[in-house]
Amino acid sequence: MAKLLIVEDDESVRTFTARALSAAGHSVETAGDGLEGLERITAMSGGYDLVLSDIRMPAMDGIEMARAAALAFPQLRLLLMTGYADQRERAAELDGTVSGVVNKPFTLSELRKRVGEVLAA
Numbered sequence: 001m002a003k004l005l006i007v008e009d010d011e012s013v014r015t016f017t018a019r020a021l022s023a024a025g026h027s028v029e030t031a032g033d034g035l036e037g038l039e040r041i042t043a044m045s046g047g048y049d050l051v052l053s054d055i056r057m058p059a060m061d062g063i064e065m066a067r068a069a070a071l072a073f074p075q076l077r078l079l080l081m082t083g084y085a086d087q088r089e090r091a092a093e094l095d096g097t098v099s100g101v102v103n104k105p106f107t108l109s110e111l112r113k114r115v116g117e118v119l120a121a
């Protein structure tokens with residue numbers, strides 16, 4: 001199906017998300033923070049169908065990563081996730097750059113639905 005990159009510093013969330021989307025038939029790669037995520041995006045020349053990233057992470061947060069990735073690869077689809085209301089508000093400034101924000105905690109069906117919607121758009 002689609003080639004996805006999941007950028008998440010929490011290993012349990014990263015593993016759950018990767019397994020859920022792999023089980024749905026997607027090819028999934030992961031990164032542990034925004035800096036590593038941006039390195040992977042750059043190495044792939046923006047060749048992911050979707051980048052799903054946490055907002056709050058060490059080294060480089062998801063918003064900084066999304067800005068840099070969108071500047072270099074404007075066609076790249078980005079979807080953010082967070083469990084913090086203030087981070088969700090920060091993501092609002094990226095309207096038009098990202099395809100929305102998934103609230104944590106999320107269920108498997110919610111995650112698959114949101115990813116499917118972004119990929120179909």
